[in-house]
Amino acid sequence: MRFSMIRILISREVRRLRKNPSALMLIGLLAAIALMMATSRPMSQKPGTVPVSSVWIITDRSAEWLDHLEKHLPDRPIVRIVDRETVEQSRPRFLPSEGLLNVKHEQTEQGLQVTLSGRYPGSDPKAMDVFWEWFWPQLLTYQHQGLNFEYDQTPLQAGPRAIEQQSVSELMTPELVGTMLLLIVQFFACCHLLVSCTSQDRERGTLMALALSPAHISEIMTAKFLFHIALSVSGCLVIVSILKPAALSHPVFWIAMLLTSTGLMCVGLCISTLTRSQASAGLLALCYMLAGAGLFYLSTKFTGFRLLKMLTFESYSFPLLYGSLRSPERLFPASGLTAMFVLVAGWLLTARHCFTRFGWR
C-alpha cells in the first residue's frame, strides 16, 4: 500500500466532488436541520396542551343515554364507546393524545347514579374541552329525566393502564432525530454517494483506466473508503456538535459511527460491483434502504424477522448511536459493539473480494 498513490487518488475524488458540489448540499441541508432543531429546542420543550385526538368511553353496561351518544357521535374528537369486558380482554394501548372516560352505573335510592372518571392527556385538563363541549349538551335531556352524573377528572398518567406507546411528537427527541440525521448522513455519504461515484466510474470505464495504471486495486479501494469516510465523519461531526457536543467525547459514539460508515461503504461497494450501470446501482441502493426499513418494521411483528434483523449491523448501530447521544454514561455496549464489529468485518471481506476480483472490470 503506497501512501503517495492513495493521496493522488483521494485528491482526484475531492476534485471530482468540488466540480459537482450537489452531493455536499444534502449534508449541508441535514446540518441545517440539526441547527434549526438546536436553536428551537426551548420552544418544543415548553409544556403545553396536547389536544385530544380521540376519547374512549368505557362502560360497565348498556344504557339508553349511551345509545343516544352512539347515534350522535361528533366529527372531532373521535369517540369510541366500548364495553369494559372487551377492553380488559383486548387491552388496547392508549396514546397520550387520547382521552378516557370511565363510566360506572349504580342504582341508588335517588335513582340511577352514573359516575364518570375522565382522564385527560398531557398535563392540561383543558385538553378535553373539545370533548366536553359535545358530551354535556348531549346529556341534558337525561339529566332532566333524573339521571345523576358525578364527574371526576384526573390526568391519564395516573390511570390504571401505563402508557405503552408514545406519540411520534413525543418520540422526536433531539437525540432520536440526531441519530436519524447521523444515519442519513452516513447512508448518503458512505453508501449512496459511493455507489453513485463507483458505478459511474465503472460505466464510463474510468475505474478500468485507474486499475490499469500503476495504482493497485486495493489502493483504489482504500482511497475511496478514506474519502467517503472523511465525508461521512465531517457531516456527523457537524450534526453532533450542534445537537449533542458532549457525545463527541465518548468513544462508543466514535466506534459506532466509524463501524456504521465502514459497513455502509462495504454494502455500497458490493452494490456497485453487482450492477453494470449507475442507474441500476442507485436503484439497488434505494432497495437496500427500503429492505432495511421493512426488516426493522417486520422484526417488531414476527420472530423470524427479529433473528434476521440481528444479522444486520445497522440494528446495532442505531441503539448504540442513540445511546451515546442520550446517556453515554449508562451505555454498556460490549456485546453490541462486538456483534457489529464481526458483521462489518464480514462485509469488508466480501466487498474486498468482490471489488478486487471483478468490481473494477
Place this chain on the structure above:
Amino acid sequence: MTDAAIEIRDLVVRFGRFTAVDGLNLDVRTGELFGFLGPNGAGKTTTIRVLIGSQRPTSGTVTVAGLRIPDEFERVKPIFGYVPDTENHIEEFTGRENLELFARLYNAPLSRIGDVLRRLELSEAADVAVKAYSKGMRRKLLIAREIIHQPRILYLDEPTANLDAHSTELVRDLLRELGAQGVTVFLTTHNMEEVEQICDRVAILNRGRLVECDTPTRFVTRHATREVRVQYERDGDVCRESLDIDDEAGRDRLAAIIRTEHCVRLHSQEFDFHDVFLKLTGHSYS
C-alpha cells in the same frame, strides 16, 4: 532469451460454451507495429483484454515484456498503455487535469503534459472540460493519456476511429514515431489502408483462431493475383473474361481479344488487402 515483447502460447478463452479465443499462438517483437485484424467477434478484443490483465485466460500462457499475465499483472501495469475503443475520461475534468492525474499515477514528469498535448494538437482545448470535447478530440486525448508515461508497449483498439483525415495522419505519424523509438505497438483496426501503411506485421484472426500472420509485403506477394479483367462487345452483347497472365494460354487469349474484339474495359487485378481479408476470413463474395 527472446526479443519478443508479447508472447502468446496456446491461448484459450471460453465464456461458458462459447470459445472466444481458440489456441492462439503469437509473438510480437519489441519495437514492432503489429496489426491485429479480424471480423467482428473474431476474438481481438478478448485477446487484448487478456494482454492487459482484465480477462483471465481459460488456458495457455501470455507473457508481456517477460512478465506472465495475470500472475505478474501489477508489475506489468507501468510498462504498457491501453487505448480502448471507447473513451473513459473523467468528464468533469479538463483535458490537462485528466493527463495530470495519470502523469501523477505513473510518476511521469508533469512537463510531458504540454509536450503530448502539443503533439496531438490539443493545446488549445487543454483547459476545457472533456465533456465539451468532440469525439475526435476525446480520441486524441485518450492516446495522449496513454503515451504520457512513455510506455514500452502500447495497445490500441481502433485508434483512428472517429478521426478526420488530418488527425488520422497525425496519429499514424505518432505511431510510426513510437515504433521508431522502440515502442511495441499492438493495434486492432478494421482500416485495411492503415494496416498496409503503418504495420510491420499483420495477424488475421477468425473465430478465435489465427488464420495468417505476416508482413504486408508478403501478404501482397502471396495473395496478389496477376490477372487481367477484360470487357468487350460482340454482336451487341457485353462479354467479360478474367485472364491469368502467368499462363501462356491466358496471355494468347488476351492478345486475341485485343486484336479481334471491341474492348470496352481492360484492367489489371491489383492486390487489395480488403479482398484478402475477406477471403481469409471466409467472407469473400467474389
